Amino acid sequence: xxxxxxxxxxxxxxxxxxxxxxxxxxxxxxxxxxxxxxxxxxxxxxxxxxxxxxxxxxxxxxxxxxxxxxxxxxxxxxxxxxxxxxxxxxxxxxxxxxxxxxxxxxxxxxxxxxxxxxxxxxxxxxxxxxxxxxxxxxxxxxx
Numbered sequence: 001x002x003x004x005x006x007x008x009x010x011x012x013x014x015x016x017x018x019x020x021x022x023x024x025x026x027x028x029x030x031x032x033x034x035x036x037x038x039x040x041x042x043x044x045x046x047x048x049x050x051x052x053x054x055x056x057x058x059x060x061x062x063x064x065x066x067x068x069x070x071x072x073x074x075x076x077x078x079x080x081x082x083x084x085x086x087x088x089x090x091x092x093x094x095x096x097x098x099x100x101x102x103x104x105x106x107x108x109x110x111x112x113x114x115x116x117x118x119x120x121x122x123x124x125x126x127x128x129x130x131x132x133x134x135x136x137x138x139x140x141x142x143x
Contacts (some may be wrong), residue, residue, distance in 0.1 A: 043126075
């Protein structure tokens with residue numbers, strides 16, 4: 001159970017603007033052979049909640065943009081805003097992308113996108129990512 005807590009924490013942190021990667025923990029957990037379903041669910045929930053932290057930051061903290069400690073560069077914010085402008089809510093399915101993905105929920109927050117639209121799309125995209133990673137790692141989803 002401790003391993004799942006570490007996976008949850010790493011997935012949560014990886015979805016925020018902190019430089020953290022959950023793939024190593026996720027793949028290590030898959031290597032024990034216990035099956036991928038629970039790790040995929042735990043990582044998805046953690047990563048989704050971390051993405052929602054970015055959404056909250058977007059709603060509340062945009063006034064701090066440009067400060068030295070602000071975690072998103074103008075370039076990242078501009079790229080994410082362009083994606084969101086072009087693809088709308090569907091762009092949130094790609095919030096797992098390593099470059100600019102973390103900024104997508106932040107942009108959704110600044111645009112006051114409702115939680116009921118943001119959360120499911122984040123969860124679907126992030127869940128598909130972890131499931132694909134498990135498949136690529138050769139973890140069997142069936143007996």
